[in-house]
Amino acid sequence: MTPFAKSTLAACALAGLAAAASAGTVEEGAKAYQEICAPCHSTDMRPLDGLHLSRSQWQEQIDRMSGFGADIPSGKVPALLDYLVATHGPAGNGQGGKQTK
Ligand code: HEC
Known part of the structure; x- marks a missing residue:
């Protein structure tokens, strides 16, 4: 599914995660x-x-977002949760990730 070169690049960028x-x-x-x-x-x-949620709490939020009009294919939810x-x-690791600075 993921082209080799592309996934290698991204894997480097996300090595910390x-x-x-x-x-x-x-x-x-x-x-x-x-x-x-x-x-x-x-x-x-x-x-x-600023949010640090458990997997099940994130799942709840994702469900809630559908109510706000978010179009979330169910096949993408496991990866999103990861x-x-x-x-x-919950531990606050990653300091909020890198995508939103
Ligand atoms: C259509 C717009 C829209 C999309 C797309 C959307 N959200 Fe939201 N989200 C909102 C709005 C509006 C609120 C604020 C209302 C509220 O919290 O009750 C919100 C609030 C939240 C909150 C609560 C924030 C807080 O400070 O408590 C979380 C967590 C969240 N969204 C996660 C997500 C995730 C994860 C996705 C992607 C799967 C997503 N949202 C996609 C509109 C959206």
Whole structure:
């Protein structure tokens, strides 16, 4: 599914997150976040940086977002959760990830 060169590049960029979940799914989740969440959640608009939620809490928020009009393909949810927990997990690791600075 992911072209070799592209996934290698992104795997390097996300090396710090790779310990929490496999690099492939975190990378996929980061992309899904950009496509699905970033239009409504950016640095200026409703930033999520300060949030540190567990996987089930993120799941609840994702469900809630559908109610706000977010179009979230269910196939992308597991990768999204991997990414969100890796960057915005309960322990506060990752300091909010890199996508929203
Ligand atoms: C259509 C716009 C839209 C999209 C797309 C969207 N959201 Fe939201 N989100 C909102 C709005 C509006 C709020 C604020 C309302 C509220 O919290 O009750 C919000 C609030 C949140 C909150 C609560 C913030 C807080 O400080 O408590 C979380 C967490 C969240 N969104 C996560 C996500 C994630 C993860 C995605 C991608 C899967 C996403 N959102 C996609 C509109 C959106």
